[in-house]
Amino acid sequence: MPKLTLPESQPDRRPLQVFAFDPMLGRAAGNRVVIEVANERLDPGPLGSRVAVVDYDGANDCYYQPVNLDQPAILMQGGLEPTESDPRFHQQMVYAVAMKVIENFELALGRRITFRRNRRLRLLPHAFRGANAFYDPKLLAILFGYFRAERTDPGPNLPGQTVFTCLSQDIIAHEMTHALVDRLRHLFIEPSNRDVPAFHEGFADIVAIFQHFSLPAILRDKIQETRADLRSPTPLVQLAQQFGYTTGQGEALRTAVDKANPKLFETLDEPHERGSVLVAAVFDAFFNTYQKRIRDLIRIATGGTGRLPDGDLHPDLVNRIAGEASRTAQAILTMCIRAFDYLPPVDVTFGDYLRALVTADFELNPLDEVGMRAAVIEGFRARGVYPENVVSLAEEALLWDLTENLEQFPVEHLANLMLAGAQQYSRSAPQEPPTSSPVSDEDRDRDIGVEHFAFSDMALEQAQTDLGEVAVQLGDWAVRNAAELGLRPNVKIRVLGFHPVFRVSPKGQLLVEMVAQFTQHDESYKPQFGGIPLRGGATVVASAEGRVRYIISKPMPSPTISAEKQKQANFRIERQKEFVARCDRADPFLAWGDDNYLANRIAQKTNFAVMHQGVLR
Numbered sequence: 001m002p003k004l005t006l007p008e009s010q011p012d013r014r015p016l017q018v019f020a021f022d023p024m025l026g027r028a029a030g031n032r033v034v035i036e037v038a039n040e041r042l043d044p045g046p047l048g049s050r051v052a053v054v055d056y057d058g059a060n061d062c063y064y065q066p067v068n069l070d071q072p073a074i075l076m077q078g079g080l081e082p083t084e085s086d087p088r089f090h091q092q093m094v095y096a097v098a099m100k101v102i103e104n105f106e107l108a109l110g111r112r113i114t115f116r117r118n119r120r121l122r123l124l125p126h127a128f129r130g131a132n133a134f135y136d137p138k139l140l141a142i143l144f145g146y147f148r149a150e151r152t153d154p155g156p157n158l159p160g161q162t163v164f165t166c167l168s169q170d171i172i173a174h175e176m177t178h179a180l181v182d183r184l185r186h187l188f189i190e191p192s193n194r195d196v197p198a199f200h201e202g203f204a205d206i207v208a209i210f211q212h213f214s215l216p217a218i219l220r221d222k223i224q225e226t227r228a229d230l231r232s233p234t235p236l237v238q239l240a241q242q243f244g245y246t247t248g249q250g251e252a253l254r255t256a257v258d259k260a261n262p263k264l265f266e267t268l269d270e271p272h273e274r275g276s277v278l279v280a281a282v283f284d285a286f287f288n289t290y291q292k293r294i295r296d297l298i299r300i301a302t303g304g305t306g307r308l309p310d311g312d313l314h315p316d317l318v319n320r321i322a323g324e325a326s327r328t329a330q331a332i333l334t335m336c337i338r339a340f341d342y343l344p345p346v347d348v349t350f351g352d353y354l355r356a357l358v359t360a361d362f363e364l365n366p367l368d369e370v371g372m373r374a375a376v377i378e379g380f381r382a383r384g385v386y387p388e389n390v391v392s393l394a395e396e397a398l399l400w401d402l403t404e405n406l407e408q409f410p411v412e413h414l415a416n417l418m419l420a421g422a423q424q425y426s427r428s429a430p431q432e433p434p435t436s437s438p439v440s441d442e443d444r445d446r447d448i449g450v451e452h453f454a455f456s457d458m459a460l461e462q463a464q465t466d467l468g469e470v471a472v473q474l475g476d477w478a479v480r481n482a483a484e485l486g487l488r489p490n491v492k493i494r495v496l497g498f499h500p501v502f503r504v505s506p507k508g509q510l511l512v513e514m515v516a517q518f519t520q521h522d523e524s525y526k527p528q529f530g531g532i533p534l535r536g537g538a539t540v541v542a543s544a545e546g547r548v549r550y551i552i553s554k555p556m557p558s559p560t561i562s563a564e565k566q567k568q569a570n571f572r573i574e575r576q577k578e579f580v581a582r583c584d585r586a587d588p589f590l591a592w593g594d595d596n597y598l599a600n601r602i603a604q605k606t607n608f609a610v611m612h613q614g615v616l617r
């Protein structure tokens with residue numbers, strides 16, 4: 001009798017055990033959790049299609065044995081058990097959390113994310129000895145440090161115990177977000193106004209905080225403990241507890257909850273402090289939406305009084321509340337990431353981000369039935385964050401201006417490629433060994449968004465050629481329409497990236513758009529801006545048929561642009577001068593630095609390792 005053979009199928013998801021927060025809470029119940037990531041074939045490392053964990057210990061100059069997550073014994077138990085003592089578990093945890101962050105970005109943006117030139121982002125769990133961790137764009141790597149806890153005031157840790165930053169979900173998620181923000185908006189690495197570095201930091205904290213709410217057991221526990229008041233100080237709303245305690249701060253590194261103060265924002269310069277205003281504004285929006293969503297549950301549970309009785313809450317009620325909390329958190333996080341496609345390519349401000357949030361959400365979900373968009377606007381208003389060039393904080397005023405009657409966007413060729421890309425969407429990206437050569441600036445210049453498509457090995461070469469052609473068409477279009485973009489027609493315009501967007505609205509409608517970014521710069525401003533050129537640019541959002549809908553512009557001064565744009569360009573220059581002056585006032589090295597330091601003093605702030613020193617970032 002013939003034997004029946006079934007096709008071999010691979011599960012879609014891979015469960016992996018991790019610490020829910022970090023090892024400090026390890027003894028507390030529920031701190032060991034399983035997170036699920038998309039299943040992909042993994043070589044020892046883990047070495048996947050987009051990230052490569054490389055366990056080189058810089059302090060001891062050695063490699064640790066790489067974990068093989070595809071090994072049957074490890075597969076069967078959902079990865080290795082959480083432990084501080086086995087470097088292979090450290091590798092597993094870094095991989096799992098990193099992939100979770102990538103997945104959140106892909107879900108929100110509606111496209112596959114790969115790194116420049118299809119290279120893998122390298123993650124070094126034990127890169128150096130030191131209380132820090134940072135993303136290095138030149139190496140395309142995240143370097144995690146390890147260090148000994150304070151001997152005198154280590155909080156709940158043992159005095160002098162070794163602390164691994166690679167075992168903190170928050171630290172991994174925060175650094176991964178830096179890498180992804182850098183992927184999506186590379187020029188946000190240049191501090192051209194106070195908000196730019198603060199945006200990087202605040203956004204990285206937002207992603208880390210909201211990932212807490214995807215852990216059901218912890219969420220239920222904290223809802224019971226706080227009687228559903230999720231603003232209470234628990235690890236849910238705090239960042240990097242162990243790191244904060246072991247470095248002698250006596251508390252978590254940062255928190256998402258503040259006392260809204262409309263005056264504070266104006267005075268904050270330090271990127272993490274300023275960024276925390278963004279975190280608090282978004283968290284406020286989350287909390288208000290969550291409260292609205294659980295109000296009926298509480299009424300039902302309390303016979304209409306809305307006052308919860310003393311004692312433990314009923315587990316069924318806790319379950320339902322936890323469901324609403326995690327649904328709302330995921331919706332807010334998705335909204336925050338989705339806004340990226342509506343951000344300018346350079347010189348971002350918190351006000352721009354608010355406008356991008358409102359526009360992106362409006363496009364997909366015009367009715368805003370739960371009032372999430374209104375809650376976001378209120379969160380920003382309460383903290384004194386206002387966009388420039390808007391007359392009010394009404395939703396209509398915050399939407400980016402719709403463009404009319406502009407020359408058709410050259411999408412035809414792009415649309416064909418897009419179809420090719422979509423067909424390849426679920427296949428794996430090309431495999432290549434991780435290299436250690438830094439990404440040169442020249443590489444970046446040639447990098448034109450091919451990574452936003454996922455092509456198979458065979459198709460990649462052809463796709464590169466085709467995409468080059470699209471870039472040329474887009475560049476020509478930009479020159480013809482320079483005035484509308486706020487750019488100079490006689491100066492080189494770079495096509496920084498372009499990609500299609502596919503999104504499904506809550507009502508199930510598919511939204512397809514084309515997004516492209518153009519930039520231009522003027523080197524003559526470098527001396528007065530501390531080594532940074534003046535940059536202008538525009539993000540163009542077009543319909544699938546090529547009708548230009550939004551131009552989100554940071555204009556360059558030019559006699560060819562409108563008076564309104566000219567005014568904005570001049571304002572940006574003044575703001576950047578003022579920013580440089582502010583940095584100088586706070587710079588202790590200004591009097592000591594040599595000529596080279598002076599010429600590049602602002603440009604060198606683009607280095608995350610420097611910016612993050614001592615405070616972890």
Ligand SMILES: [Zn+2]
Nearest residue numbers: 178201204617
């Ligand atoms: Zn940071």
